[in-house]
Amino acid sequence: xxxxxxxxxxxxxxxxxxxxxxxxxxxxxxxxxxxxxxxxxxxxxxxxxxxxxxxxxxxxxxxxxxxxxxxxxxxxxxxxxxxxxxxxxxxxxxxxxxxxxxxxxxxxxxxxxxxxxxxxxxxxxxxxxxxxxxxxxxxxxxxxxxxxxxxxxxxxxxxxxxxxxxxxxxxxxxxxxxxxxxxxxxxxxxxxxxxxxxxxxxxxxxxxxxxxxxxxxxxxxxxxxxxxxxxxxxxxxxxxxxxxxxxxxxxxxxxxxxxxx
Numbered sequence: 001x002x003x004x005x006x007x008x009x010x011x012x013x014x015x016x017x018x019x020x021x022x023x024x025x026x027x028x029x030x031x032x033x034x035x036x037x038x039x040x041x042x043x044x045x046x047x048x049x050x051x052x053x054x055x056x057x058x059x060x061x062x063x064x065x066x067x068x069x070x071x072x073x074x075x076x077x078x079x080x081x082x083x084x085x086x087x088x089x090x091x092x093x094x095x096x097x098x099x100x101x102x103x104x105x106x107x108x109x110x111x112x113x114x115x116x117x118x119x120x121x122x123x124x125x126x127x128x129x130x131x132x133x134x135x136x137x138x139x140x141x142x143x144x145x146x147x148x149x150x151x152x153x154x155x156x157x158x159x160x161x162x163x164x165x166x167x168x169x170x171x172x173x174x175x176x177x178x179x180x181x182x183x184x185x186x187x188x189x190x191x192x193x194x195x196x197x198x199x200x201x202x203x204x205x206x207x208x209x210x211x212x213x214x215x216x217x218x219x220x221x222x223x224x225x226x227x228x229x230x231x232x233x234x235x236x237x238x239x240x241x242x243x244x245x246x247x248x249x250x251x252x253x254x255x256x257x258x259x260x261x
Contacts, residue, residue, distance in 0.1 A: 033249055034066040036233060037226035039117070039128060039165065039184065039213025045072035050218040053100035057110050063223045067111030067233060070098040071128055071213075074116040078143045087141045096133060111232075113239055117165055121145050124180065125175055128184060128211070131160030131240035152179040161243055163211050167202060168195035170209070174202050182209030182243070186253040187214030188224025189215035196257045212251040225253045 003222070006125040009069055037060065042053040051059070053070070060068050072093065083092045098114050105112035116129040129151075135145070136158065148162075155162050167174040169192050174183075182204040187194040192215075203210050214224040228250040233239050242248055 003011045018024055030232060031249075033228045033230055034232050035161070035226055035228050035252065036062065036111070036113075036239070037065060037068040037214050037216065037223070038115075038130070038211050039071050039187070039225065040068045040216040041072055041117075042070060042101060042210065044100055045078075045094055045097035046080070047073070047218070048217050049097070051216075054104040056103050056216065057104040057112065059106060059222050061108050062112045065110070065223060065226070067105075067113065068101075068226075069115040069213075069239070070101050070114045071115040072097050074118045076119075076121045079144065088138060091134065091137050094137070099200065111234065113233075115219050118143070118151075120147060123147065125172055126165040127151070128163040128165045128176075128213070129155075129160060130163070130243055131236060132158075132233045133236070136160075144252070149176055155181065159240070159241060160250045161209075163209070165213075166192070166194040166199070166215070168198040169193070177202075177206035177208055179206050180208055182211055184213060185210045186212035186225050186251060186257055187215050188213065188253050189217070189221055200254070209246055210251060211243065225251075227251060 021227070041049040041058060042056055043049040043051055044053055050071070056068075072094070078094065079090050082093060085206055098112070102112045114133065118127045118129055119125070127148070151162055161181040161185055164175050164180055165184045166172060166187040167183060169187070182245060184198055185200040185203050186196050200210070202208070211225060212225040214221050214226065216222060227242070227248040229248045233242065
């Protein structure tokens, strides 16, 4: 039998997921849903990651997730440590965690998508990027020295999405909402108080899209967030479309945030 992560879930309508199904689905076949974590790190690439990419994939498969987005830290210091190597070689080193996860995902049947958690050289805030690809990184080595306004313009032109990660965590602050596509309103990392209730209020106040992610770095972070959808996501464009349209059945973990309101 498939194990499922024991994570609080809330539907788009804002009610408790379990109670909603108990009320509306008595005697009916349960709807098939698919879970995807939107914020996952690997040991190969993120210095704070503690779990090798292949093991990350196995852990998520064991608890019933259908896919995940590898969002390793895209930091100036990561590339500075690589010295004077050619840019394509540096990008390949950055992609090590994603590529290992992708290969394992294909072996065991778990979908792996590519993303980033970007921090600019002159900006302490973190931005989750969805819908980006390897070719974009190769073409824009200057991305790390850019700024949010430039990234916003690139996202509009390139069709990818920029969400601010954990905007109310200590040391962070909300970015200008007009430069964001969305906000991570639920960050499940248990070692940080991300003050998710403030992120949710910020997203609502400014009409921003919402996301949820585990911010996985080590085993205790497993399956604490993500989205639940009613159709399987196969291609990266499908994930971007779901996020852009907010066309998901539930944001995992959000029930704990709403309970604080």
